[in-house]
Amino acid sequence: MWAARKSSDTLILINAFMRPLKAKFGKELLEVGKYIIEGLRPLKGEIKVGGAxxxxxxxxxxxxxxxxxxxxxxxxxxxxxxxxxxxxxxxxxxxxxxxxxxxxxxxxxxxxxxxxxxxxxxxxxxxxxxxxxxxxxxxxxxxxxxxxxxxxxxxxxxxxxxxxxxxxxxxxxxxxxxxxxxxxxxxxxxxxxxxxxxxxxxxxxxxxxxxxxxxxxxxxxxxxxxxxxxxxxxxxxxxxxxxxxxxxxxxxxxxxxxIIPDRIEAGTYMIAAAISKGDVFIRNVLTEHVKPLIAKMHEMGIVVEENIEGVRVTGQNDFKAVDVKTLPYPGFPTDMQSQMMALLTQTDETSLIIETVWENRFMHVDELKRMGADIKIDGHSALIKPGHLTGAEVRATDLRAGAALILAGLAAEGKTEVRDIYHVERGYEDIEKKLQLVGAKINKIS
Missing domain, CATH: 3.65.10.10 (Enolpyruvate transferase domain)
Structure with missing residues (x-):
């Protein structure tokens, strides 16, 4: 109750602060926009990854x-x-x-x-x-x-x-x-x-x-x-x-x-294919750069086929739980931790993520909980239990957190609104258009 009241009071203060700014810089501030996603649609087709x-x-x-x-x-x-x-x-x-x-x-x-x-x-x-x-x-x-x-x-x-x-x-x-x-x-x-x-x-x-x-x-x-x-x-x-x-x-x-292809963008779309239980070929991927993610997806029972032009990811009905520990390269990248957490909400048992690179990289957890995720934080560790995601209004707290919420929206029942998408646009070019090309129902509202 206290936490909810505190969050509400904070929101009131933020809105009071933003009103005069919107009056003066309305057009620019509105560009932050939001994504609206309708989930439970298997993605099928091809996505091309851009430069890193x-x-x-x-x-x-x-x-x-x-x-x-x-x-x-x-x-x-x-x-x-x-x-x-x-x-x-x-x-x-x-x-x-x-x-x-x-x-x-x-x-x-x-x-x-x-x-x-x-x-x-x-x-x-x-x-x-x-x-x-x-x-x-x-x-x-x-x-x-x-x-x-x-x-x-x-x-x-x-x-x-x-x-x-x-x-x-x-x-x-x-x-x-x-x-x-x-x-x-x-x-x-x-x-x-x-x-x-x-x-x-x-x-x-x-x-x-x-x-x-x-x-x-x-x-x-x-x-x-x-x-x-x-x-x-x-x-x-x-x-x-x-x-x-x-x-x-x-x-x-x-x-x-x-410029080399973006391994984090590639990994995000690989998880998009899996979490939607789809079948997507991600083109322009240097597979050597995404080996840690491929290894974890294989452990989960996800089919990942590699070739010289990219990777094909085929999602399954049931995913196995895995443990993930972020590390400097060639370990599992911290920039894929939040996206991986979204995927792990769909497993059959409890999974564990240990974040060793950044101490404040679990800010997306509260947003995923709004969608029904069952996640418990203990210091630098997160326990993720299987859960049924439903659409909700959530906020991108940072770049990769925003990507994770979009992925969660693809797997959620109903409509998800992801706000503060200027974070996402710092690192993903036209993410909504690329997902639309493979069948996602996602729209950007500025």
Missing amino acids: KNAALPIIAAALLADSPGVLEDIPQLRDVNNLCKIIEEMGAKVKISNHRIEIDPRTVFKSEADHELARKLRASYYILGVMLAKEGHARTTLPGGCNIGNRPIDLHLKGFRALGAEVNLDHGVVEVKADRLKGAEIYLDYPSVGATINIMIAASRAEGKTVIENAAREPEIVDLANFLTVMGAKIKGVGTDVIKIEGVSEMHGVEHR
């Missing part, structure tokens, strides 16, 4: 390292991508976007500070620090934003910059780094952070001498960035392992590069 958001963002930033224009292909059309393009445009770069293709000319960049309002909107804005520190010896931006899924400091990024010889100042949420000349160093990461590995690798690519990153992250998006930097002229070895070696170079040139 988490590869595209650092590569767009790293394009500024070049001394000549470059072209990026298979860029997803997402809010985060648009915001990062606005940041580098505001810094002076010439950016031309057309049909999943971006042309970037870095020769006109005239400042090394990212716009603070734009930087607050996405986590990847911190890559500007590594890029401009390497190229101009100075960079400044506010602490970045993104999904509120836990404490995400940039300590390891700054530790790496300091090791390379940079002076680091952090004051009232603004980060400034500068160095007369970066010099290679041996850097051990206390945790295999993806962002820190990327930022240090970018900065070291134009440092003087050799840099070694130990306990480096191994994600496919890091490999894609390293391939991009190498073609630009960088000298990088060991990528894909936990020890990366970089020999700094003084010049880099613009190139053409195609």
Whole structure:
């Protein structure tokens, strides 16, 4: 009773706060919109996966390292991508976007500070620090934003910059780094952070001498960035392992590069096929990148057929319960945890999820409970019991939580409304259109 009253009081306060904002910025605020989903419809057909958001963002930033224009292909059309393009445009770069293709000319960049309002909107804005520190010896931006899924400091990024010889100042949420000349160093990461590995690798690519990153992250998006930097002229070895070696170079040139497919988008549609008890071929998937999910789906009794072009997923009437533990790559990805939880509500027995990466990544649980899910949280663990999902009005608390609620809506009886979908649009391009193509009854209302 108390919790319900507290939630109601909070909603009243939020609405009171939003009313004057809607009066002033009505059109923009209404764009958050909602998805309306009618469940219990088996999906059938084919979905094509787009370029990886988490590869595209650092590569767009790293394009500024070049001394000549470059072209990026298979860029997803997402809010985060648009915001990062606005940041580098505001810094002076010439950016031309057309049909999943971006042309970037870095020769006109005239400042090394990212716009603070734009930087607050996405986590990847911190890559500007590594890029401009390497190229101009100075960079400044506010602490970045993104999904509120836990404490995400940039300590390891700054530790790496300091090791390379940079002076680091952090004051009232603004980060400034500068160095007369970066010099290679041996850097051990206390945790295999993806962002820190990327930022240090970018900065070291134009440092003087050799840099070694130990306990480096191994994600496919890091490999894609390293391939991009190498073609630009960088000298990088060991990528894909936990020890990366970089020999700094003084010049880099613009190139053409195609972004790898998005493994998280692929995994989301694989679960969509299974949870709807459908039969869907997901095209443009590098199956090596989704092996942890495929393994768990096989354990659950879901048929997953792999070939060179993608995967075919056929849902079953009954799913077996499994235990899942999120880990850095090549373990089960934290970005698939909430989607997997939606699927595990449909199993025959109790399943367990242990979240080891982010401490605040169970915010979707309360929303799934609104739909009838039986889930109990104990610290970093979640016990998911079999349950019958019914449609409800729910809210996307973050990007992947929003995807999980859409998936739950596909399996729920009746109508589900997913609100605050601007989170979802940060990481999925036209998710409702792709699902409509395979028979889902889902509509977006702006």
